[in-house]
Amino acid sequence: MSLFQNPISRRNFGLLLGAAGAALVARPAFADDAARTIEHRLGSTEIKGRPQRVVALEFSFVQSLDAIGVVPVGITDDNQPKRIEQLLGKKIDYSSVGTRLEPNLELVSALTPDLIIADEIRHSAIYAQLSAIAPTIVLNSWEGSYQTIKEGVVTIADALGDKAKGEKAVADHEAVVAALVAKIPAGEKRRFLLAVATPDSMSLHTSSSFTGSVFKAMGLTPAVDSSDAVESGAGLERLIAVNPDVLLVATDAGGTVLDQWKSNSAFANISAVKDSNIFEVDRNQFSRFRGLKTAEMIAREILAKVYKA
Structure with missing residues (x-):
């Protein structure tokens, strides 16, 4: 007897073949449960399939996820949700899991994440606890350079099962930055410094910091060249010694040491001050946030403030 003697069987067999072919075409690069x-x-860290419920414990990770179209279920927003809106330029739905310095592990666990992204400096001590909740990857955000952050985007995308999407996000971002950098006049030799001013002192962001390394990527020269990302506790004497040509001062609301120093005649001799190249910038955008979108914002802000472009 022929296998296809019954016409209904023949039709069903054809449908089965078609469905099998479609399944082969639609099959992802790896099985959903593949480790x-x-x-x-x-x-x-071993990760199975494609994580759907991600908890991000640093701002830069939130931007990295956004770059590849992923909204985390939990974020350490420092209990200030408006920071996340500023970070992304839009509102998203998520649950707060405390502060970046002290994530609330009970809140993290309650979200039943299948991936946690943690910072090396802030969260190494609780890595075992985080890993007991869900697979956890640890990246360098707090002291991360621009290059480190870009690499982190690809690592995060890889953890989510789509490394190519992360690579494309970085490539698209680099094209945006290149177009912005092209607007900087040729022959720029001035030395740029980002300083975070508090009521008591200044922190100088060096060539190894995120912002300092963005300066370098733009072809600008950071005023402080150091393997340490931030030089904390700098006084007026140190700022005078650095003598930046362009000074970007990041502040929160309220008075800072800069207000006191302005009355000191020595402050007026700093090159940036003499040439009216001192600019106030947002501390969140220039210091707390780190990511592809932040790097683009820094480039645009420098073009607008320094070059009036």
């Missing part, structure tokens, strides 16, 4: 190993700052 892969993601290397990170504290070792390696």
Whole structure:
């Protein structure tokens, strides 16, 4: 007897073949339950499938996720949700899991995440606890350079099962920055400094900081060249010694040491002050946030403030 003697069987067999072919075409690069190993700052983590419920414990990770179209279920927003809106330029739905310095592990666990992204400096001490909740990868955000942050985007995308999407996000971002950098006049030799001013002192962001390394990527020269990202506790004497040509001062609301120093005649001799190249910038955008969108914002802000472009 022929296998296809019954016409209904023949039709059903054809449908089965078509469905099988469609399944082969639609099949992802790896099976949804396939395990892969993601290397990170504290070792390696095995991740299965494509995580859907991500908790981000640093601002830069939120921007990285946004760059690849992912909204985290939980964020350490420092209990200030408006920061997340400023970080992304839009509102998103998420649950706060405390502060970046002290994430609330009970809140993290309650969200039943299938991936946690943590910072090396802030969260190494609780890595084991985080890993007991969900697979956790640890990246360098707090002291991360521009290059480190870009690499982190790709690592996060890889952890989510789509490394190519992360690579494309970085490539698209680099094209945006290149177009902005092209507007900077040729032959720029001045030395740029970002300083975070508080009521008591200044912190100088060096060539190794996120903002300092963005300066370098733009072809600008950071005023402080150091392997340490931030030089904390700088006084007026140190600022005078650095003598930046362009000074960007990041502040929160309220008075800072800069208000006191302005009455000191020595302050007036700093090149940036003499040439009226001192600019106030937002502390969140220039210091707290780190990400692809932030780098683009820094480039645009420098063009607008320094070059009037």
